[in-house]
Amino acid sequence: MDCFFSFLLSIVLIIQAYPTSVDSNEKIPANNGPVITVRKHISFPDFKIDQEINLLGSAIISSEKNSIQIPDTTQEVDVRHLAGRAIFGSPIRLLDPPTKSPASFETTFSFQFQSLSNSTFSFPNGEDSNFTMSSPVDGGSGFSFIIVPDEFTVGRSGPWLGILNDACDEDYKSIAIEFDTRQNPEFGDPNDNHIGINLGSSIVSSRIINASDAGIDLNDGSVHRAWVSYDGNKGFIQIHLGSDKDRKLIYSGSLDLSSYLNEYMFIGFSASTGNHTQIHNIFSWNFTSTSQASLKIPSAETCESKILVDQKEAEEIKKHNKTPTSFLIFVAVVILVFVALLNFYFTRGRNNGNPKELIVLPEKKQRPRPPNKPxxxxxxxxxxxxxxxxxxxxxxxxxxxxxxxxxxxxxxxxxxxxxxxxxxxxxxxxxxxxxxxxxxxxxxxxxxxxxxxxxxxxxxxxxxxxxYVPNGSLDKWLYGVGVLPWTRRFKVVESVAEALSYLHSKQLAHKNLKPSSVFLDVSFRAVLGDFGFVIPSAGSTRFESIVSLTADVFEFGVLALEVVAGRNRKSGPGGVDLLELAWSLHEKDEKVKLVDRRMGSLVIPEQAVRVIEVGLLCTMNENRGRPAMEEVLKFLNLETSIPELPFSRPLSLFPYSSTLGLCTGYSCASFK
Incomplete structure (x- = not known):
């Protein structure tokens, strides 16, 4: 009888919730609201240092020409095998995810290839003032207009034009229109004067245009202008090339870009040099995009959605459904009352006959397990x-x-x-x-x-x-994949310091701190993992704890220097130790020379030098003033001034090896 009662109750609830009559002409509102047009326009008649352009690798804003220049000849004596990028600082909406419809866009830019042959440069250090490049007059690698998924990766130099690198897997989404002045038969180049359209993770162009057929010589030293227009609705692209007075259509055809776009992408330019060199100048740039987006109406479960429902239609639906629904509810209530009375009668009779038969056992409570508990x-x-x-x-x-x-x-x-x-x-x-x-x-x-x-x-x-952290470890980003901008590098140093400070506050040590133990999550936030966990089998526990904590500080100092320099501790020319180099530059008051030049001009020198000083302070002997991680955080956040470093390098740094968490081969007497 109890089951029957529950069954009837369920039926009534379903009847009440489900409409009894549906008009075939009734319209169910769609999830999407009105379609709007999203437009973005950027314009750079020329380029200045304070504009919203991120410079990566060997790229600068030339104050002399008011142009983007790749490579940076002011910093490099040898400009071979360099790559750089200039990326607009904000992402552009280029795809409508629900419909997979690509945006339409138009862009125009003026550019020039300047040969380095017989060119004389005056370098910052005053040396080699009459240095002359010996590059042949046929030019070096070219440049490309790029649409890429991030704003901090730089590709390989040489024929890769700074577009792709080892991190670009098969699913890498990118679009590039290259203007190439070198012939690389392995990439299918027809000559040393062509334009190519590259899609995805392939450097081989899917469309190749011979500029010579239009009577254009890309490497003639003149300023050229390119016009690229793409119709996202029709999937059709047009490329014009020439000058403001002589504009020539060099390519038009169908092209579906939807598979190579995310909703938001970054746009800009990349270029490179190889064995042959040239300067790539971009003098002006305009870009306009137009995409469609559907405004989402509120869910039917929200009060706001009632505003969007036509009042007249709502009243008709209510009138249409009111009578039968109310009648059924009334009938159901009568049946329920009748069944409840019957159930009460029979249950009472059973209890009177055998009152001990009904025993209610308390339900056993189970403690819920936290979902993320190890x-x-x-x-x-x-x-x-x-x-x-x-x-x-x-x-x-x-x-x-x-x-x-x-x-x-x-x-x-x-x-x-x-x-x-x-x-x-x-x-x-x-x-x-x-x-x-x-x-x-x-x-x-x-x-x-x-x-x-x-x-x-x-x-x-x-x-x-x-x-699992999807973007991998920091060492891959510092030494090979691309060029992390300074803002992200500083955040890495700060985040690792926060993690170590928290661990040390719990009297726990990491014991394995190095770039391969720092990981970057989907938003490129640094997280510390791959703990050492290694404890020697003998010795004082207190002694081990003190050694491990102060050794973490030492390794943090080395890590900070590696992040600033963009190189491994032992990877310098001739195997020069990074720590030795940093102290040597400190002695000469030239610490800024340790900063990774690939980051371009967006580095904050004062902040970078501060990180170097913190790194050097952390690598001093423990009894000479090595700070705790709590103090390191205050130094980085400008809450406390950094103590003055000794002018010369300490006689013996604490050369801790984090492999075993031991002071192997060195005296640890100062810790006892």
Whole structure:
């Protein structure tokens, strides 16, 4: 009887919620509202330093010519094999995601190729004032107008024209219209005077236009003007080339760009040099885009949506449905009352006959498990997620561990760090103590720390499961993928300092700080992961803690210098140690020379020098004034002035090796 009662109640609720009659002519409002036109227009009659143009790599604003110039001849003695970009600082809407409709746009720009042959340059250091380039007169690599998904990546030099690099995978979305003055047969170039349309991650042009057929010589030293117009509705592109007085149509045809566009993209120019060199100048630029967007009307569940419903139509629908719905509700209520009386009668009779039969047991309460709480994983789970530790799943490895990309059953991507068994035995490490520290670190949560999902300690396996960070580690962005702008680099230094300060406040140390342990999430925010977890099997716990914390500070100092310089500690010419170089430049009061030149003119010199000084301070001997991470944060945030550094390099820096968390080969007496 109880089941029957519940069944009837469900029917009534469904009847009340569901309309009893639907008019075939009734219109259900669509999710999208009115279609509007989104327009964007930018205009640069010439170029000045204070404009909204981001300069990356070897690119500058020439104050002499009021132009974008690639490469930067004011900083480089040898301008071969350089690449640069000039990107408009704000993204442009170029795709309507619901309809996959590309925007229409028009752009025009004037440019000139200037040969470096027989050209004399005066370099900033005053040396080689009569230096003459020996490039042939047939020019170097060209330049391109680009539409790209980000504003900080620079491509390869040479025939790649600064468009693509090793980070551009098969799904990389980009569009480039190249103006090439070198013939590269391997890329299908017809000659050294052509225009190409490049789509996606391919440097091979999908459309190639021979400029000579139009009587145009791109490398004749004159100022050329290009007009590019694209009709997104028709999928049709036109390219004109020439001068203001003589405009020639050199290409027109169908072209669907929707597959190569995100909703918002960045636009600008890229150029490069190879063995052959030339200066690429862009003197003026105009760009206008027009895209369609549908305004979304509020959901039917919101009060605001009632404003959009026609009052007359609403009244007709209400009148049409009122009588039958009300009648059915009335009938249902009568039936429910009748059934309730019957149920009460029969239930009372049963209770009177055998009152002990009805026993209500309290429901057992189960404590809900927090969704992000770290947990123990079985070896089977880990093995399945990594496809039995398949080689293709490997993200990286070192002498301690191998890290795999894994996909859990719930669809989440994670990074699985599997410690090597021989690592524990060869270094005399206490596996249980390492496991204990892994669990302790797992409880820590901070916006700038990679969360630990859990662990697996099974059959001599020691495995840590992290959140997967999609943009990879910092070292790939500093040393190969592209050029991170200064604003992002400073944020990286600041974020790592915040993460370490928080860890140290909990008396925990990272023990493995280096660029490959810093990761960039989808918004390029720095998060610190890949903890060391390594504790020696003997010695005072307090001693270990002190050494680990101060060693973290030392490694942070080295990391800060690497971020500013854009190079690995040991990757300098002739194997020059970055720390040695930084102290040497400090002695000469030339610290600014350590700054990565590839970032162009958008660096804030005072801020960069401040980071260098903080880095040097962190690498001093502990008893000579090495700060705590809490103090480092105050230095970076201008809350406290930086103590004066010694004029000359300290006699012995604290050469801590974070591999084992030990003072290997050095005296640690000052910490006892």
């Amino acid at each position: 947990r123990r994983f079985s070896l089977t789970e880990i093995s399945n997620a990594t496809r039995n530790f398949r080689e293709l799943q490997i993200l990286g490895s070192d002498t301690r561990s191998v890290t795999y990309k894994a996909n859990m059953l719930n669809g989440c991507n994670v990074a699985v760090k599997r410690f090597l068994t021989q690592f524990f035995s060869s270094h005399g490490l206490d596996r249980k103590r390492v496991h204990k520290e892994i669990k302790a670190i797992s409880k820590i949560r901070h916006p700038n720390l990679v969360p630990i999902r859990g662990w697996c300690f099974d059959r001599q396996e020691s495995i840590v499961v992290y959140d």
